[in-house]
Amino acid sequence: MTAPPDDCLARNEWICGEYLSTRRDILLDAVGQHLQLTAFSVLIGLALAVPLAVLARRWGWxxxxxxxxxxxxxxxxxxxxFSLLLPAYGLSAALVVAGLVLYSLTLLVRNILAGLRAVPEETRQAARGMGYGPIRLLLTVELPLALPAAMAGxxxxxxSAVSLATVGAIVGFGGLGNLIYSGMNTFFKAQVLTASVLCVLIAVVADLLLLGVQWLITPWTRAARA
Amino acid sequence: MDPGGPGVNTLADAWDWLTDSANWAGDAGVWHRLTQHLVLTVVCLVISCLIALPVALVLGHLGKGGALAVNISNVGRAIPTFAVLVLLLLTPIGKWGEGPTVVALVLFAVPPLLTNAYVGMREVDRDVVRASRGMGMTGRQMLWQVEVPLAMPMILNGVRIAAVQLVATATIAALAGGGGLGRIITAGFNLASTPQVVAGAVLVAVFALLVEAVFEVAERLAPKRGAR
Structure with a gap:
């Protein structure tokens, strides 16, 4: 009879290299699902938020x-x-995406609207004086000037979406949240800690990437400061 | 066939669940869960205020630690509530019943309190602060008679954000075995009872909106300074 292995998995330690090497596929799948859930939600939220904010700006009421x-x-x-959406979507990834879209939408509409409202009236008048129509004014003057506020949103x-996606574990589509949930039920410390750290890492990397995108698409904010 | 579609049917079933008095009584009933949720929210709000506000007021008064006070709420957003709850549950704190829930709730309520109170203190007009110093006020008098009253709207805004955050976090705590209204939802999932899940969600949503409304009304009723 062989003795049971005496590694960090058997001792249920928090930090365990053995876990990373033996469960790599599970981790990669969870990270992939997490990225998909977040990316779809934020992109759909953005696609809905821009027209809503523009309409809210155009019609004051x-x-x-x-x-x-x-x-x-x-x-x-x-x-x-997520629970309120259950009758409409059932136990599906679409439910989690729909819930996250609603949160993203909220944050984005508020920030884009604040950015549009912050465009100085003189700037708008100058553009109109140069013969800009409403569409051209919106696309080439107002929206670019609202970009810093929109990017902050x-x-x-x-x-927020990266962090909230973990709650999707309640319907089985929570990306890394699934690993945290199953790790909780089996008191699997290494799994819970690894998934949590990966989740924070995704959030930080996504934030830095977007900061880089903002740096690239708003060169005039740098020129003004220099 | 159901003429109203499945959505209407589920809503009617959820309504039946809510109006059945059997679901309101007992240890897993609505009244008990509601009391748990309310007590958790209020107790943790008081603890968080006792921790965050003195620190924010002193830092704001001295004008130090601004980067920390502002960045801490950005860091808080990146950390999943659910992950913190489960991590705490697996530590020795997990053996104290509601311990993990209370610690997690306080951890997530402190950043908005700290940030808003600090920013409020720093946004007080510097001329007013200098004038009070010129009138011979001591640091303590300036803090309590000038800076805190002028920063009060921002401080209360922080309390409001923290309260809403607490209600949401207390709900997620149910996933990690904590008490509160979220338990009605998780129990509904375990029973595969969509009406119970929806009924629990409606209760949670109404509770959260009521908390938000209470602060909204309090802000409207608060005496406006400088209105005289």
Missing amino acids: AAGPVLALTTVLYTIPSLAM LRIATV
Whole structure:
């Protein structure tokens, strides 16, 4: 009879190199699912938020209800949000994406609207004086000037989505959250710690990437400071 | 066939669940879970305020530690609540019943309190602060009679954000075995009972919106300084 292995897995230690090497495929799958959930949610949220913010800016009366709705959505706790979507989506990845879209949407609409409102009236008038129509004004003057505020919102939305996606474990689609959930039920310390650290790493890397994108697409903010 | 579609049917079933008095009584009933949720939120809000506000007020008064006070809330956002709850559950703290929940709730409520109170203190008009110094006020008098009253709207905004955060975190705590309204949802998932899941979610959402509304009303009713 062979003796049971006496490695860090058997001793259930928090930090375990053995875990990383033996469960690499599980970890990579979870990271992949986590990235997909987050990326889809934030991109769909962005695609919906830009027109909503532009409309709320154009028609002043729409801004109040839109902002009130986003406050209500943001106040609903994530677990309740996913649960409320259960009858519509069932136990699916679409449920988690839909819930995360609603949170991203909220953060993005508020920030993009704040950015559009911060465009100076003189700038708008100057563009109109140069013969810009409303569409050209929006696309080449207002939206670019709202970019820094919009990117700040995008960074917050992305980092929040990475962190909230873990709650998707309740329906079995939580990316790294699934590993945390199953690790909790089996008191598997190495799995919980590894998945948690990876989750924070994804958030930090995504934040830095978006910061880099912002640096690249808003060269005029650097020129002004120099 | 169901003419209203599955969505309407589930909502009707959720309503039946909510109006069944059997679901409101007992240790797993709504009243008990609601009390747990309320007590957890209030107790942790008080603990968090006792920890965060003195630190923020002193740092704000001295004008030190700004980078820390502001960055700590960005760091807080990147750390998943669920992960912290489970990590705490697996440490020795996990043996004290609601221990992990209380520690996690406080950890996530402190950053918004700290950041808002600090920013509020620093946004007090420097001329007003210098004038109070010129009038011969001591540091303590400046803090309590000038800076804190002027920073109060921002401090209360932080308390409001923290309270909403606490309600949300207390809900997720149910996933890691904590008490509160979230348990109705997790129990619903375990029973594969969609009506119970939806009913629990409605209760949680209403509770969170009520907390938000209470602060909204309090802000409207608060006496406006400088209105005289």
